[in-house]
Amino acid sequence: QVQLVQSGAEVKKPGSSVKVSCKASGGTFSTYPISWVRQAPGQGLEWMGRTIPILGLVNYAQKFQGRVTITADKSTSTAYMELSSLRSDDTAIYYCAMDTSITSWGQGTLVTVPS
C-alpha cells in the first residue's frame, strides 16, 4: 500500500499563503487521484480538490475555487496544495489522500492562522 508523508506544521499570518507537500512511496504515483481534505478543529472532513497527475487533471471544490492550487511533481512523487488569502477559519489539519481503490491517507499537516 502507498505511504504518504506530509510536510510539517505551519503558522501563517492572515492574508498570506501556505503550501503543504505530500510525498508518496510504495506505489505508482502519477496514475491515481490525489485529493486534499481538511478538518477544522472539532469538525468533519471537507474535500478541497484533487489531481490525477498522469492526466494533468485538477478539480476543485466550489468553496475553494480561486484560492486553492493543487499540483504534482511526478519526478519526485510529491503533490502540493497551496491555499492563499488565509483567514483564521482556515485553521485546520490538511490531509492528502491517494485513491488506489483503497484510499491511503497522509498523517496530516496542522496549519494555524491566528486571528
Add this chain to the structure above:
Amino acid sequence: NFLLTQPHSVSESPGKTVTLSCTRTSGSIASSYVQWYQQRPGSAPTTVIYEDDQRPSGVPDRFSGSIDTSSNSASLTISGLKTEDEADYYCQSYENNFQVFGGGTKLTVL
C-alpha cells in the same frame, strides 16, 4: 451536488452489533462507490470499507458495508463491538470527479 447525511452520534454496548447509516440526498446511491473511514481521536482517517462492501486487508471481518437502493443509503455494520471501535466514522462518495463526505457519526462503545 448531493449530500451524504449521517446521524451525529450512536452509542452501543461492547459485544453488540451497530449499523451506521449514510443517506444520499439526490441521485442514486448506486451511481458511485461508497467508502467508509474510521478516525480515532488525534489520528488520521483510515479506510475500513471501499467500493461499497470491500474490506481492506487488516480490517477485521466484524466490519461490513452495504448499499440499499430502496432507501438510497449505505450502511456500515460493526459486529462484536469492542471499545477500540469507538471513533468517528465518515462515509464518502463521488459525483463527476467531485468528492462528497458525510458529516460523520461519533460511535461510542460503553
